[in-house]
Amino acid sequence: MAEGNGAMAVSAHLDSFARDNLPPRAQWPDLVFTLPELHYPERLNAAVELLDRMVERGHGPRPCLLGGGMRWSYAELLERANRIANVLVHDLGLVPGNRVLLRGYNGPMLAACWFAVLKAGGIAVTTMPMLRAGELHKIVDKARVGLALCDARLGAELETCATAAAVLERIIYWGDTGDSGLELLARRRSDAPVALDTAAEDVALIAFTSGTTGEPKGTMHFHRDVLAICDAFPRSILKAAPSDLFTGSPPLAFTFGLGGLLLFPLRIGAAALLLESAPPERLLDAIEHERASVLFTAPTAYRAMLAKLDGRDLSALRKCVSAGEALPAATWEAWRERTGIRIIDGIGATEMLHIFISATEEEMRPGYTGKVVPGYEARIVDDRMRTLPDGTAGRLAVRGPTGCRYLADPRQTQYVRDGWNLTGDTYVREPDGYFRYQARSDDMIISAGYNIAGPEVEEALLRHPAVLECGVVGAPDPERGQIVKAFVVLRQGFAADPELARHLQEHVKATIAPYKYPRAIEFVTSLPKTQTGKLQRYRLRAMAQDAAT
Ligand code: 3UK
Numbered sequence: 001m002a003e004g005n006g007a008m009a010v011s012a013h014l015d016s017f018a019r020d021n022l023p024p025r026a027q028w029p030d031l032v033f034t035l036p037e038l039h040y041p042e043r044l045n046a047a048v049e050l051l052d053r054m055v056e057r058g059h060g061p062r063p064c065l066l067g068g069g070m071r072w073s074y075a076e077l078l079e080r081a082n083r084i085a086n087v088l089v090h091d092l093g094l095v096p097g098n099r100v101l102l103r104g105y106n107g108p109m110l111a112a113c114w115f116a117v118l119k120a121g122g123i124a125v126t127t128m129p130m131l132r133a134g135e136l137h138k139i140v141d142k143a144r145v146g147l148a149l150c151d152a153r154l155g156a157e158l159e160t161c162a163t164a165a166a167v168l169e170r171i172i173y174w175g176d177t178g179d180s181g182l183e184l185l186a187r188r189r190s191d192a193p194v195a196l197d198t199a200a201e202d203v204a205l206i207a208f209t210s211g212t213t214g215e216p217k218g219t220m221h222f223h224r225d226v227l228a229i230c231d232a233f234p235r236s237i238l239k240a241a242p243s244d245l246f247t248g249s250p251p252l253a254f255t256f257g258l259g260g261l262l263l264f265p266l267r268i269g270a271a272a273l274l275l276e277s278a279p280p281e282r283l284l285d286a287i288e289h290e291r292a293s294v295l296f297t298a299p300t301a302y303r304a305m306l307a308k309l310d311g312r313d314l315s316a317l318r319k320c321v322s323a324g325e326a327l328p329a330a331t332w333e334a335w336r337e338r339t340g341i342r343i344i345d346g347i348g349a350t351e352m353l354h355i356f357i358s359a360t361e362e363e364m365r366p367g368y369t370g371k372v373v374p375g376y377e378a379r380i381v382d383d384r385m386r387t388l389p390d391g392t393a394g395r396l397a398v399r400g401p402t403g404c405r406y407l408a409d410p411r412q413t414q415y416v417r418d419g420w421n422l423t424g425d426t427y428v429r430e431p432d433g434y435f436r437y438q439a440r441s442d443d444m445i446i447s448a449g450y451n452i453a454g455p456e457v458e459e460a461l462l463r464h465p466a467v468l469e470c471g472v473v474g475a476p477d478p479e480r481g482q483i484v485k486a487f488v489v490l491r492q493g494f495a496a497d498p499e500l501a502r503h504l505q506e507h508v509k510a511t512i513a514p515y516k517y518p519r520a521i522e523f524v525t526s527l528p529k530t531q532t533g534k535l536q537r538y539r540l541r542a543m544a545q546d547a548a549t
Contacts, residue, residue, distance in 0.1 A: 010042065010199045012121050013097030017144055018203035018220060021408040023416075029403030030419035035375045037231050038401045044200040046226035047118035050266045051078045052195060059269045062242075066290070067274035068107040074269075077112060083186040084116035084149075085194035091185055092147055092170065096121030096196055099143045099206065101136075101168070103127050103158055104151035105276035106252050109174045111262055113149045113182075114252065118223070121196030124205045125218075126253040128531045133160035135216070140165045142218055142407060143206050152176040200224035206407055207255050209350035218407035219351050221255075228401040229259050229354035230267035232375045237344060237358045240294050240319060242269040247286045248296030248321075249278035254532045256323050259354040260296030270294075280304040284312050291316035298324040298533040300469065302331050302343065307468070307491070309338050317341060323348050323355060325534055326437040328459040329367035345369050347437070349423050351404035351415055357435050367459075368434045369427075376400035380429045385418050393438050393451075396427040426453070443537050445474035447482045452516050454537065457484055460511040461518075464504055466494040471527050471535050475520055475544035485544045486518035489527060496523035522547065 011019055022028075033039055051074070054060075060075035072080070088094040100117045102124055104110035110126070117124040125143050127136060129151075136158060139145070144167055150158050152173040162168045174182040198204070204226055206218045234240065246265040250257030252274075265272040273292055275282055280301055286292040293316050302322060320335070320343045327345040335343055346358030347369045357378060359370030372378045379387050380394040388394040397420035404415045415422055426438040438444070439453040446452070454472040461470045469489040474482035488504065490496055501521040508517040528539040 011097075011202050012196055012198045013202055015095045015097030017099070018097060018123055018206070018407070022203075022220060022405055023412040027412050027416060028405060029416045029421045030399050031401060031403060032377065032399055033401055037235065038228055038375050040200050040224045040227060042200050043197055044223045044227070045118065045121075045195055045198045046204055046223040047081065047115040048195045049227055050230075050263065051081060051115055052193065054266065054269060062269060063271040064266065065108040065111055065272055065274060066245075068105075068109070068276060070108045072108050077108070077115070079191045080108075080112040080186065081115035081119060082191045082194050083189050084112055084182065085119040086189040086192065087182065087185045088116055088120045088122060089194065090189060092172065094120050094122050094147065096198075097123065097202075098147065099123045099125050099145045101125045101127060101140065101143075101145045101148035102150075102253075103129065103136075103148060103154050104174070105129050105154075106257065106261065106274040106278075107276055108274060110151070110252055111274065113174070114262070116194075118204050119194045119196065121198055121202070123203050125208070126205070126258070127208070128251050128253045129154055130531050131157065133157045133164070136161040137165045138216055139208050139218070140168045142216070146170065148172070149174065149182060152181075198223050207253075207258075207350050207353075217409050217411060219353075220405045220407055221353050221402065225353050225402045226263060227267075228375075230263050232401065233346060233355040233358060233373050234264040234267065236374045237346070237355075237360050237370075238264065238294070238319065238321065239360070240264070240268060240270060244270045244293045244318065245273055245291060246270060246294045246296065247273040247275060247278075247283070247290070247292035249275070249283060249298070249301055250296060250324070250532065255350050255353050256296065256348060256532070260321060265294075280308055284308060284314070287317045288313050293318040295320045296323075298322065299327045299331055300325070300529075300533055302327070302335055303462075303469065306331075306334050306338060314339055319361070320344065321346060324532060326369070326455050328455070328462050330459060330463045332364075332366040346373075347423075347425070349421075351406075351423070352398065352400070352421060353402045356398050356400055359434075365434055368430075368436050370435065371433045372398075372435075373400075378429075378435065379420075380427055381420075385420070390429050390431045393426050393428050395441060396423050396425045396435070397421065398423065440537070443473070445472075445482050445484055447474065447477070447484055447515075448480040450515055452484055454484075456512060457486065457508060457516055457518060460508045460516075461486060461488065461504060463511060464507045466490050466500060467504070469527055471537060471540045472518060473537050473540045473544055475541075476548045483519040484516060485520040485522065487522050487524050487527060487540055487543070489524060520544075
């Protein structure tokens with residue numbers, strides 16, 4: 001057992017790798033459990049709470065997961081999860097604490113595998129479908145993964161990874177008709193309940209994040225954390241109902257998607273439509289034809305859908321959540337005008353597992369992320385962790401029932417200081433408790449001594465009818481140190497010429513303080529994005545750098 005992790009003594013994990021690689025307790029964030037609903041027993045298996053308990057309470061016959069041509073009730077999902085858990089234990093020799101890599105498109109089978117791993121006391125390491133062998137290799141190495149469950153259609157990159165990564169010994173495929181396919185193994189095994197008696201602080205999942213740059217970091221989350229996120233944002237802000245059908249775009253490998261599309265609906269007995277891929281048209285189809293009522297997606301997707309709303313019937317849609325990037329007021333307003341729905345913005349992070357600042361529809365204020373979610377605390381601090389006065393931009397520090405614990409990573413002490421999680425974002429807190437996003441702390445542009453937040457300029461540009469998407473960064477400049485440079489994707493029907501560029505500059509000057517206007521504008525056909533849909537400003541900075549030299 002690792003030094004300083006004394007409370008882990010009751011762990012159900014026989015493989016102590018995750019526990020041994022937690023940061024020392026002194027480097028953990030403070031965990032605060034202020035709300036009674038965020039108190040959990042010491043023994044807790046999140047999958048059992050989300051599945052077995054729901055069936056016990058009578059949800060068995062109710063619709064649970066839809067997608068990939070399947071429609072599973074709660075009872076059916078539980079049965080699948082138990083069978084796969086039995087396969088993991090009896091056919092594949094899973095030892096509690098072993099990491100299991102999951103690779104698949106969003107769909108009921110991926111979800112069943114996720115629950116099976118947790119039920120058996122394994123640790124789920126879900127990976128994005130788009131990852132290639134090299135990226136998978138890093139994850140497999142870091143998390144020491146010996147076993148993978150994989151959608152047969154996504155096997156190639158994982159096979160390549162396994163050839164190079166000796167630790168990955170076994171890959172089992174679903175959607176594979178052969179006699180070693182997961183479905184066949186599962187049918188042969190019993191559906192006897194599997195419910196390993198895990199400790200609330202046993203690691204349940206390792207979610208990898210590379211942010212928008214850099215080496216991947218594994219964030220470790222406990223069984224308790226899985227329930228805590230269900231009982232925080234969804235309960236006090238989202239307030240969905242058991243009759244809701246959730247859908248959206250983020251992969252289940254991204255904790256935004258894991259929570260929004262799987263954990264949150266199941267916690268309340270609702271259903272989820274899991275889409276293998278979710279371009280804007282597919283999301284609109286899901287709302288129009290499958291009557292999805294709660295939508296989780298990113299700001300870019302709201303903008304892309306706005307351009308395709310004509311003739312669409314969105315009457316089923318009740319609630320919209322946006323996260324991953326700042327939601328510009330212009331997008332929020334346009335969405336409300338067209339659909340009548342006030343988007344719920346919310347900032348979350350892989351390190352925090354899910355959303356910790358947000359607001360209900362009624363309380364949402366465009367251009368602001370919201371207020372601290374009940375159960376969490378947030379403050380704005382300077383470089384020495386001193387609280388800054390309201391109205392002053394500084395570093396966002398948060399704490400709550402969940403928090404950052406990197407898997408064996410020296411960056412732990414950058415993210416967590418004095419018990420607070422530093423998300424890397426610059427924010428302003430207003431006296432009435434609303435938080436306004438400024439920029440990633442390392443994305444602030446400093447031009448001729450002025451601090452300029454790229455997203456604010458982006459927001460101004462987005463208010464111009466010609467602009468579909470844009471990214472604003474600092475470009476090197478001999479006189480000003482940096483100048484504001486905008487990369488702009490135009491809407492159909494607008495010509496990328498110097499006249500329009502001048503037009504856009506004037507538009508920004510007329511919208512926000514003139515010194516913030518983009519002195520350089522480059523028209524592009526697309527912007528570099530991460531697999532979670534975030535703008536990669538560091539790549540724009542490199543493009544700006546190249547163009548300047
Ligand atoms: C940025 C936002 C402004 C911010 C995530 C909801 O995005 C998620 O996790 P990541 O680890 O990135 C975290 C960073 O993304 N961000 C996220 N949401 C917002 N900035 N407004 C927002 N609403 O820089 C943050 O530090 O990829 C989001 C739930 C779970 C998540 N993992």
